[in-house]
Amino acid sequence: MFSIGDFARLGRVSVRMLRHYDSIGLLRPAAVDPHSGYRYYTAEQLRRLNRVIALKELGLTLAQVQAILDDAVDVAELRGMLRLRRSQLEAQLAADTARLAGIEARLRMIETEGRMTTQDVVLKPIAPVRLAELSATAPSYQTEDIGPVIQPLYPELFRRLEAAGIRPSGPGIAWYAPAGEPGGEAVVVHAGVTVDVDPDPAAGVAVVDLPAVPAAATVIHHGPMDEAEQSMQVLARWIEENGYRADGFAREVYLDYCPDAPEKGVTELQLPVRHG
Structure with a gap:
């Protein structure tokens, strides 16, 4: 048998934790010296300790852990519970990582305010495509x-085009439209690329004609699209300074599409405008 200190080191927990588990009946020592009160544990008890720690990591209370273990949860059930918790934590980590990236992008935008001026904006008509x-x-x-x-x-779009033998004739263009009820926040995201073909349902892609835009405020954005807010705000200042009003969503024309190195991307933002 092992002393409480040795058992704690083997189980990678604290002695204080083992004493607490003993006090609530969650993990009793295998033997207690009647004279010294020293607690002793067996190697077999590491199995129960492992399950206690695993169930705690699932977010269960110690009372819930004890109830589950006393009902003899088998290895398969425990494995399933742990896999579910792992999926939840992975999803949370992905969400937190995306949120952190957004904060960093916003911070960079604030730090670089003023470096890009409205002189970079060009007002021009946009041809149909x-x-x-x-x-x-x-x-x-x-x-x-x-x-x-x-x-x-986009990867799926290019895969389908290649399978259908369709070659792009120009840059990729993303455009957006409201989805659902008027006033709602949802948007339909259209990931497109310029082509010179007729619609063909067998190709597995939609072929659409975007209409001409009489006037659009445009600016060239360098870098990843998750940092495009600064360029959009430059457009906003130009629109306000020149007496225009925004008229819908901006189109994104990927002049240099770099999916493997988005920091090298070059995108023209085209925001339809009209006189205010």
Whole structure:
């Protein structure tokens, strides 16, 4: 048998924790010296300790842990519970990572305010264009909602075009439209690329004609699209200074599409405008 100190080291827990588990009846020592009161444990008891720690990591209270263990949860059930918790933690980590990236992007935008001026904005008409595209709905137009929706669309779009033998004739263009009820935040994300073909249902992609835009405030954005807010705010200042009003969502024309190195990307933002 092992002393409480040795058992704590073997189980990678504290002596204080083992004493607490003993006091509440969750993990009793195998033997207690009647004269010294020293607690002793067996190697077999590491199995129960492992289950206690694992169930605690699932977010259960010690009372719930004890009830589960006393009902003899088998290895398969415990494994399933742990896998579910792992999936939950992975999803939470992904969400926190995305949130951190958004904070860092916003901080960089604040730190670089003023470096890009409205002199970089060009007002011009936009010609009609034919696109092959795939679409999906995002819960909002926020960067953190758009990114996860649009990112898988382009690889799948290019895969389908290659399978259908369709070659792009120009740059990729993403455009957006409201989804659902008027006034709602959801948007339909259209991931397209310029083509010169007729619609063909067998190709597995939609072929649409985007209409001409009489006037659009445009600016060239350098870098990843999750940092495009600064360029959009430059457009906002230009629109206000020149007496225009925004007229819908901006189109994103990927002049240099770099999926493996988004920091090298070059994108023209085209925001339709009209006189206020």
